[in-house]
Amino acid sequence: MKFPSWEGLGVGNMTRRTIIPYNLNLVPLAKQLRQNMTLAEVLLWNNLKQKQMRGYDFDRQRPIDEYIVDFYCKDLMLAIEIDGWSHDLDASGVNDIQRQQRLEALGVHMLRFRDEEVKHNMANVLWGIEGWIIANETQE
Template identity: 60%
Template sequence: MRRTIIPYKPYLKELAKKLRQNSTLAEILLWDVLKNKGVLGLDFDRQKPLDSYIVDFYCKELQLAIEIDGDSHDYTFEEDELRQQRLESLGVRLLRFTDEEVKQDMGNVLRTIEIWVEEKREQKKPL
């Protein structure tokens, strides 16, 4: 299976590095589970530049981005919608969780990710 490489704007590399160094608590908590292939053996990157954007977590194998919406997303619904549409047009699928969901109900967040992954894997199995 050939993976799609999504180019990104070079200036985003430095910004992504700064975001990794200043992660929110919810990002840290979820990263502690996702890193080292901690969810179904999947390899995730943190603060990954894609096109003109940076996603919180990204799995190349599934072209899956996971976003944690904290307070900074409260007033940017239209921007988030345009961003999501653009990434989806490139083949990226997004799962969104709130900051509170990650901090208070990690079990459900992980179940949601696992169910999504299993459904995608089932769709790719030959009949």
């Protein structure tokens, strides 16, 4: 008798997954954002999709609570944000801080990378993500 492989299904990985409700009105916007990703988002997505990052499944443009995050891994409760030029504006920066505080209060961990870093130093970005996973996947 043959059994399915448990590899990549969260077995042996972190088991922090918590269901976080989200605003259903954000779904159409999330779909639109997926269809119109920035270059930096596309480049990072090409390295996260299909469980390429240590076997973890990431979603892109994922609604969580009242927000949409660029990338999200449910098993790690990890959101990854790419900050572009709009994040340099004061009002946007305040909103980013409030948003991050709210998501962290829900148990979501946040990693942020600059748009230019993703475009010009992908190896460092991937090292940062993988380093966070290694440091946190054994904690429970």
